[in-house]
Amino acid sequence: MNRVTISADYCKGCGLCAAACPRKIIVLDSKAINNKGYHPASVIAPGSCTGCALCALVCPDAAICVERDA
Ligand code: SF4
């Protein structure tokens, strides 16, 4: 399975990754607040990730790491 890791404390809640994800599996977690006071992005359905890495590409704070299946 492809793996997407979001470093919540680097996230500024801009939502660019959520908008870019073709599978629409990233949301801003309204129940969490990071150390900057933002709602951080979170992957809600990791099993649906294609590993395209668009989320990581658009993140202005390099908060996302995508590891693809071999
Ligand atoms: S790698 Fe692609 S499919 Fe997976 S969460 Fe990021 S944008 Fe969505």
Ligand code: SF4
């Ligand atoms: S693009 Fe980066 S900074 Fe913006 S919400 Fe997504 S993880 Fe957070």
